[in-house]
Amino acid sequence: MDNRYDKGKLARDAQENQYFDVPWIKDLAEIIVADLVKWSNDEIYTSLGGRLECELPFDEAVNASAIVSPSNAANPRIEIFMGLVREIYRDSFTFPLLANQISNSPDYGDPLKSEFSNTPAFFEGGVPDIPESQYTEIYKSIKNRIEEEGVYSDIPENALACRFLMFEVMLTWVFFHELSHLVQRHYLFRSGTATSNNFEVVYHEVSSDEPIGEDCLASQAREVLADVEGSELTIRYLLRKKRFHFSSIYLLFCAQYCMFNRFYKAHESNLKLVKGDHPHPVIRNEMTSQFVSEWLVLCLGNMEGAVERDQIIRSVAYLNVKSSLISGVFWGNRYEKMDGSLTSFMKLSTGEYVQERDEYYALLKRSMLEQLKTIKRHHMHKHNFTDFMGHIAFLS
Numbered sequence: 001m002d003n004r005y006d007k008g009k010l011a012r013d014a015q016e017n018q019y020f021d022v023p024w025i026k027d028l029a030e031i032i033v034a035d036l037v038k039w040s041n042d043e044i045y046t047s048l049g050g051r052l053e054c055e056l057p058f059d060e061a062v063n064a065s066a067i068v069s070p071s072n073a074a075n076p077r078i079e080i081f082m083g084l085v086r087e088i089y090r091d092s093f094t095f096p097l098l099a100n101q102i103s104n105s106p107d108y109g110d111p112l113k114s115e116f117s118n119t120p121a122f123f124e125g126g127v128p129d130i131p132e133s134q135y136t137e138i139y140k141s142i143k144n145r146i147e148e149e150g151v152y153s154d155i156p157e158n159a160l161a162c163r164f165l166m167f168e169v170m171l172t173w174v175f176f177h178e179l180s181h182l183v184q185r186h187y188l189f190r191s192g193t194a195t196s197n198n199f200e201v202v203y204h205e206v207s208s209d210e211p212i213g214e215d216c217l218a219s220q221a222r223e224v225l226a227d228v229e230g231s232e233l234t235i236r237y238l239l240r241k242k243r244f245h246f247s248s249i250y251l252l253f254c255a256q257y258c259m260f261n262r263f264y265k266a267h268e269s270n271l272k273l274v275k276g277d278h279p280h281p282v283i284r285n286e287m288t289s290q291f292v293s294e295w296l297v298l299c300l301g302n303m304e305g306a307v308e309r310d311q312i313i314r315s316v317a318y319l320n321v322k323s324s325l326i327s328g329v330f331w332g333n334r335y336e337k338m339d340g341s342l343t344s345f346m347k348l349s350t351g352e353y354v355q356e357r358d359e360y361y362a363l364l365k366r367s368m369l370e371q372l373k374t375i376k377r378h379h380m381h382k383h384n385f386t387d388f389m390g391h392i393a394f395l396s
């Protein structure tokens with residue numbers, strides 16, 4: 001595997017850690033997670049006679065897990081380790097300021113301006129304005145204290161609001177990805193476990209336990225299905241919280257991109273090797289972004305007073321492309337050796353690799369369609385993403 005990471009940049013994480021108050025970050029995360037667990041139980045598990053639990057263990061592991069006993073599927077558990085929550089906070093904390101620097105740098109500027117400046121989603125800089133209506137409950141609750149104590153007095157208010165919105169969106173996406181493993185009953189596909197009693201099936205997001213052969217492809221396909229439903233549930237969350245707005249959609253794209261870059265650490269800098277239980281993050285990003293874009297166009301198109309369909313499509317395309325550019329360079333600045341202006345992750349997303357991506361995509365698509373037949377029959381949530389799969393082009 002290429003040594004694409006810059007040791008000096010990686011070491012910065014350890015220095016920064018001394019400034020992160022992890023118990024405080026845990027308190028913030030628990031406010032968000034408590035709401036997500038409540039919604040999951042009200043919407044899904046209570047009517048099944050069960051209860052979902054979610055824990056945030058104090059553990060350095062940058063990992064999350066979904067845990068279920070097949071004989072007791074209505075009482076599952078999600079674990080999001082504080083090692084991962086701290087990284088989510090770190091990304092959210094650093095992203096707004098660095099994104100603006102990247103956007104103002106002569107190396108990058110805003111190459112999309114000439115083509116997209118007339119779309120409703122267009123904004124100058126690396127992050128959009130966050131209107132007060134988009135402020136998260138957490139930011140609203142600590143805003144006064146931050147101002148009184150003069151903490152972060154050198155940081156613009158918009159960057160602060162953006163940090164907390166991105167933190168919430170990224171953590172919510174992780175939670176819903178794990179929930180999707182559970183409600184899609186992925187344990188049904190694990191050979192030898194479907195009929196076992198008192199046997200816990202654990203899905204780790206980062207695992208050294210690698211499946212082989214066809215199991216590997218099927219497992220990777222289920223990861224994309226969890227990504228897709230996780231994203232769909234996150235968009236529903238934004239709608240529910242009245243935070244469905246171009247600014248939060250942009251941050252959702254950025255959050256996903258950062259998350260896939262984080263998981264890229266364990267993968268080759270090429271797309272030829274289809275191995276492991278998680279797909280290559282470049283493929284995960286491409287497939288999830290395609291789904292999210294189509295789902296957004298469908299949602300926005302159905303909204304009263306929405307802008308014209310052509311403008312919706314152009315806005316979503318703009319947010320998708322801009323988030324990839326800014327988040328990609330952000331990641332490179334934070335962690336990677338940069339050979340030119342693109343990271344290796346970004347290079348694998350260019351036209352040069354379109355054939356490799358298409359071949360990988362086709363293999364996963366076949367497996368996803370096959371497994372979707374079972375998932376649709378056994379899904380634990382009566383209103384779920386399979387309801388509208390026929391209304392968008394994704395997987396068609």
Ligand SMILES: [Zn+2]
Nearest residue numbers: 203205223226
């Ligand atoms: Zn997963």
